[in-house]
Amino acid sequence: MRGRNLKPSRVYQTASRLLESNSITQPPVWFKTIGSIPPGEILTRMQPAQHRDVKINSRIRKPSKMFKPQPIEYEEDRLRREFYSDHPWELARPRIILEDDGRDGQKCDWSRIQQLGRPLSGESVVQRQLWLIENKGNSKSEAYDIARKEFYALRYQEEVERRVAKEEALWTGAYFGLDNLEIGMKLEDKVYEDWKEWGVKEVEALDRNRDAAYSSMPGGEEDAEPEEEAAEEEAAVVA
Amino acid sequence: MILRNVAIRHGRRALAAPLRRSFLRTLTTDTLTHDTSAIDSSLQNQLKETHSIEANINALHLTQSFVPPTSASEPTDAVKDAYAHKQHIKKRTLTLGSIVEEEYVPDSLVTNPPRPEDVTLELLLASQSHLGHSTSLWNPANQRYIFGIRQGVHIISLEETAAHLRRAAKVVEGVAYHGGLILFVGTRAGQAPAVVKAATMAKGCHLFEKWIPGSITNGDQILARCGIKVVDKDDVDITYGFEEKVAEWKALKPDLVVCLNPLENYVLLHECGLNNIPTVGIVDTDADPTWVTYPIPANDDSLRCIQVIAGVLGRAGQEGQRKRLEAAKTGEVTWLPPPGLGKPETEQDRQKAANRVKKVVAKVEEEDAQVKSRRGRLLPSREDDEL
Numbered sequence: 146m147r148g149r150n151l152k153p154s155r156v157y158q159t160a161s162r163l164l165e166s167n168s169i170t171q172p173p174v175w176f177k178t179i180g181s182i183p184p185g186e187i188l189t190r191m192q193p194a195q196h197r198d199v200k201i202n203s204r205i206r207k208p209s210k211m212f213k214p215q216p217i218e219y220e221e222d223r224l225r226r227e228f229y230s231d232h233p234w235e236l237a238r239p240r241i242i243l244e245d246d247g248r249d250g251q252k253c254d255w256s257r258i259q260q261l262g263r264p265l266s267g268e269s270v271v272q273r274q275l276w277l278i279e280n281k282g283n284s285k286s287e288a289y290d291i292a293r294k295e296f297y298a299l300r301y302q303e304e305v306e307r308r309v310a311k312e313e314a315l316w317t318g319a320y321f322g323l324d325n326l327e328i329g330m331k332l333e334d335k336v337y338e339d340w341k342e343w344g345v346k347e348v349e350a351l352d353r354n355r356d357a358a359y360s361s362m363p364g365g366e367e368d369a370e371p372e373e374e375a376a377e378e379e380a381a382v383v384a
Numbered sequence: 385m386i387l388r389n390v391a392i393r394h395g396r397r398a399l400a401a402p403l404r405r406s407f408l409r410t411l412t413t414d415t416l417t418h419d420t421s422a423i424d425s426s427l428q429n430q431l432k433e434t435h436s437i438e439a440n441i442n443a444l445h446l447t448q449s450f451v452p453p454t455s456a457s458e459p460t461d462a463v464k465d466a467y468a469h470k471q472h473i474k475k476r477t478l479t480l481g482s483i484v485e486e487e488y489v490p491d492s493l494v495t496n497p498p499r500p501e502d503v504t505l506e507l508l509l510a511s512q513s514h515l516g517h518s519t520s521l522w523n524p525a526n527q528r529y530i531f532g533i534r535q536g537v538h539i540i541s542l543e544e545t546a547a548h549l550r551r552a553a554k555v556v557e558g559v560a561y562h563g564g565l566i567l568f569v570g571t572r573a574g575q576a577p578a579v580v581k582a583a584t585m586a587k588g589c590h591l592f593e594k595w596i597p598g599s600i601t602n603g604d605q606i607l608a609r610c611g612i613k614v615v616d617k618d619d620v621d622i623t624y625g626f627e628e629k630v631a632e633w634k635a636l637k638p639d640l641v642v643c644l645n646p647l648e649n650y651v652l653l654h655e656c657g658l659n660n661i662p663t664v665g666i667v668d669t670d671a672d673p674t675w676v677t678y679p680i681p682a683n684d685d686s687l688r689c690i691q692v693i694a695g696v697l698g699r700a701g702q703e704g705q706r707k708r709l710e711a712a713k714t715g716e717v718t719w720l721p722p723p724g725l726g727k728p729e730t731e732q733d734r735q736k737a738a739n740r741v742k743k744v745v746a747k748v749e750e751e752d753a754q755v756k757s758r759r760g761r762l763l764p765s766r767e768d769d770e771l
Contacts, residue, residue, distance in 0.1 A: 152657040153677045159660050170723045174565075174639040175662055178558030179677075182551060187673045191528045194541070214519075217532035217539060245488060247510030 154184050224271045227289070235267040256280075258295045265303070270296045493688060494577045497585075497695020499703075500553035505542040511688040514540050516669030526673050529681035538669040540681050548680045549693060552664045553700035555678055556640065559662075560586055560704025561711075563719030564639030567591065568694065569652060572645050574687045578694040579644065586701020587619075589638065600655040603635030612636060614725070617712040625728025637661060642697055645684050646675050666693060 152159070157179045163169045190212040197218060229236055241264075253260050255276035258269050270292045277288035315321070323331070489495075498507065508514065516522075516530065516538035531541035559566060566588035570579040576592035583590035599606050612630050614622045641656050643649050646665040653675045656663045665676030666684040673679040683689045708718050 149674050150654075150657060151674060152660075153653065153663055153675060156660050156662045156677055163660075171720055173660070174562045174719060175555075175559045178555055178562060179662055182554050182558065184677050185548060185551065185679075186528075187679065188525050189528060190524075193527070194531050196532050212527055214527070214530045214532050214538060217534045243488065244510035247504070247506030247508075 149188070154187060157183065221271050221275055224274050224285075224289070225267070228267050228270055228274075228293075232267060238266065240266060258292065259299065265296065265299050491577065493691040493695055494581050497578075497581065497699055498692065499699045500550055500557075500696050503546055503549060503692070503696055505546060507692065508542050508545055508682075508689075511692045512686040513545050513682040513689040513692065514542055515683045515686065516540050521670040523670050523672055526667055526669060526671070526679075526681060529667070529673075529679075530669060540669065540683065545680065545682045548678070549682070549696055552642075552678045552680055553696055555662070555664065556586065556642065556697045557700040557704035557707075559640040560588075560701040561708045561718055563708060565589065565636060566640045566642065566701055567638035568642045568644075568698070569595065569649055570644035570690060570694065571595065571648055572684075572690075575644055575690050575694075578687075578691040582642070582694040582698030582701070585698035587705050588701060595649055595652040597651045598655070600637055600652075600659050600661070603637065607635040610635065614728075617717045619709065619712075622728060625730065626725070628729070629725060640664065642694075643676065644690050644694060647671050647684070650675065664697065666690070 157176070160169070160173055160176055164172055193212060193214045196215045249263070253263065253272065255272045258273045259265065260269065263269075270289075273292040273295065274285075274288040277283045277291055278285060281288070283291065311321070493511070514531070519533055519536055519538055522538060529540055529544045531539045531544075533539065556566060566583070566586050567590070568579045568583040568586070568588055569591045570576070571592060571594060579590045579592045582588075596606055612633050614626045614630060616622055637659060638656075638661060641652065641661060641663045643653060643663060643665040646653055646667065647670070653663055653665065662677040663675075664678040664680065665671075666682050666689075667673045667676065667679040668682070668684045671684070673681075680693060682693060711718050
């Protein structure tokens with residue numbers, strides 16, 4: 146595992162040497178394919194992708210940092226940071242981060258804040274703000290206020306819709322109490338609790354009996370045998 | 385009094401004190417036997433009683449006069465009508481309302497993987513192939529595949545991924561076209577379906593459990609019980625003529641290995657290097673690209689990414705196999721039989737071989753006879769000498 150082993154990347158050269166020296170009688174199955182599609186260059190370093198303008202005498206341009214990958218920064222990052230620092234609980238809302246074909250971003254039109262097939266989230270505000278800055282020429286704070294207020298209105302509307310829907314459902318006989326599973330779990334918990342009480346009682350009874358066995362005076366036919374054993378034991382200890 | 389002595393004197397007796405009768409009763413099943421016997425006897429009594437009642441009824445001939453109440457259970461048309469009404473409503477309202485389409489099928493990448501030409505940067509991005517590891521886990525050997533750093537994580541360049549993936553797909557297709565045996569390996573949890581699907585498409589082998597070390601370098605021992613078959617140019621089994629050779633054939637080695645998690649399969653890749661077998665592997669930002677012949681820089685921790693890459697390579701293998709079989713139909717065989725296999729043994733060959741063996745045996749026997757007779761002649765003279 147240590148060091149660099151370049152054997153895997155040189156399989157074609159090895160095979161051709163083996164063929165030349167008649168060590169193998171016929172070329173391997175992959176010989177033609179890999180001869181025509183050689184593996185790519187590895188281990189060489191290249192000038193990394195430049196994601197920001199750097200001053201000529203800045204630290205990043207130090208020769209030792211020349212091949213270091215650079216941090217990627219986008220224009221939205223600052224807007225996003227600002228929005229979520231103002232509205233931290235927006236991060237607590239569940240989000241779908243799964244994409245099917247990766248073209249979801251291309252289907253959005255940020256001339257309005259609401260999008261088809263994409264629920265309203267903090268990202269909507271950020272994108273809308275960016276669109277306003279780029280297309281309407283608003284300043285950052287102006288655009289933020291516009292996008293934010295649109296967002297508040299829509300969130301308020303959602304809240305009202307949800308409340309009305311619940312009222313309607315309750316009026317038509319919906320039940321928002323415990324569901325079957327929860328009731329089942331409650332019953333199960335109750336049985337466990339009962340068992341616990343019963344078990345504690347039983348243990349207490351057992352303890353009481355044992356204490357009684359300790360404290361009771363030896364006598365009767367049941368205790369005859371243990372007495373003998375005890376005597377024997379004492380004899381053994383003396384011996 | 386010393387407490388230890390108390391324990392010695394009374395401890396054993398106290399511990400050995402028998403439980404009270406009442407406890408024993410709750411613990412043992414002694415009492416149950418009484419109960420069960422009582423129940424049994426009561427049951428038998430009941431049976432006797434019913435028998436006696438039945439006997440009485442039979443004796444009275446009451447069954448002839450008994451008329452079952454037919455009117456109560458007579459089937460009405462109400463149920464039938466209700467069913468017909470329900471079906472009618474169902475039929476009328478079937479087309480109403482919105483159609484719920486299946487928006488997301490989690491295993492669609494496994495069941496219907498993309499082809500090499502369908503690979504787009506968007507698809508790779510959506511399948512998380514760009515996410516590398518933390519910058520502190522970086523292996524600087526793959527600096528050229530890295531696009532940048534985002535939130536302390538290296539981001540793999542999607543262009544590099546796509547380019548390397550297409551190249552690897554070409555290789556897989558070429559090897560499949562030339563009749564090579566391709567082994568797909570993915571030993572991490574959850575990779576099995578993608579690996580099996582890719583191997584099925586490429587008509588190769590798959591491995592989703594541990595690689596047994598030495599399966600290539602010591603294959604004759606480890607894979608001794610694996611079956612081998614001989615196929616013709618159209619992939620039809622040749623069942624006759626190679627039995628002896630197949631029985632003695634060495635364990636097969638793959639012609640190309642596709643490894644989806646090289647970090648866990650170093651032994652496999654090392655064996656491939658020793659046997660000069662080309663390998664394709666997914667190289668994350670913490671992996672070493674020199675372990676494999678064709679590195680594909682991508683995220684090997686994401687199952688979606690694994691499914692995309694395995695699917696693309698499987699599709700490429702499928703395409704290669706299809707082209708090979710098409711060429712075989714026109715009479716062009718794209719591969720050479722392995723050295724030493726030769727032609728199938730026919731009945732004539734067997735007879736010839738048998739005749740040869742017979743001749744040899746006869747010759748040997750003849751020579752033996754000659755030697756014996758010569759010795760027979762020589763022996764008496766030797767005896768004379770000794771005398």
